[in-house]
Amino acid sequence: xxxxxxxxxxxxxxxxxxxxxxxxxxxxxxxxxxxxxxxxxxxxxxxxxxxxxxxxxxxxxxxxxxxxxxxxxxxxxxxxxxxxxxxxxxxxxxxxxxxxxxxxxxxxxxxxx
Numbered sequence: 046x047x048x049x050x051x052x053x054x055x056x057x058x059x060x061x062x063x064x065x066x067x068x069x070x071x072x073x074x075x076x077x078x079x080x081x082x083x084x085x086x087x088x089x090x091x092x093x094x095x096x097x098x099x100x101x102x103x104x105x106x107x108x109x110x111x112x113x114x115x116x117x118x119x120x121x122x123x124x125x126x127x128x129x130x131x132x133x134x135x136x137x138x139x140x141x142x143x144x145x146x147x148x149x150x151x152x153x154x155x156x157x158x
Contacts (some may be wrong), residue, residue, distance in 0.1 A: 046114060047151050052076070052128070056085055060118055063097040063105040069116060071133050078129035079152045085125025085141040089117045107135070120156065 046053040054069040060068060082088045087102045096106010096117075104119045113136030119125060126145045128138040142148050 047073075047148075049073070052152065054116070054118065054140065056118060060070055064102065064116075064118065065095045065106060066116070069135075069138070071128075071130060071135075071138070073152075075130045075133045076128055076152065077131050079149050080126075080127050081145040081149050082125045082127050082139070083123050085117070085119035085127075085139050086122050088117055088125060088127050088137075088139045089119060091115070113137065126152075 046055055051068065051070050056064065056066070056068055077098055079153045086101070086104055089108050091108045091110025094107040094109050097108070099123060104117045106117065108115045108117055114134070115137045116135040118140040120141055123141045124145045125139055125141045126148045130136055130138065
């Protein structure tokens, strides 16, 4: 869900169980970049801290690498949105979505520079 001040990653009950996490809300002011990736799973690096991971099937939860921490909700090797953050617990959110270009456009509208 995207509103003027926040972005909320709403997960299904199964995704909450897979990630061991509740819905995640971040302020729009923390977003430093948004882009579309052809494969969400290719964007998730490092080791899994909490969550579920089956290569090629799903990567859901918290992941840590030298580049920072990522919260991922990726199923299958489909297109994804990558949201870069500053000043938050996670440095990035990566999630597979059916319409990543539309989501990126919605996030870009009103984004702070």
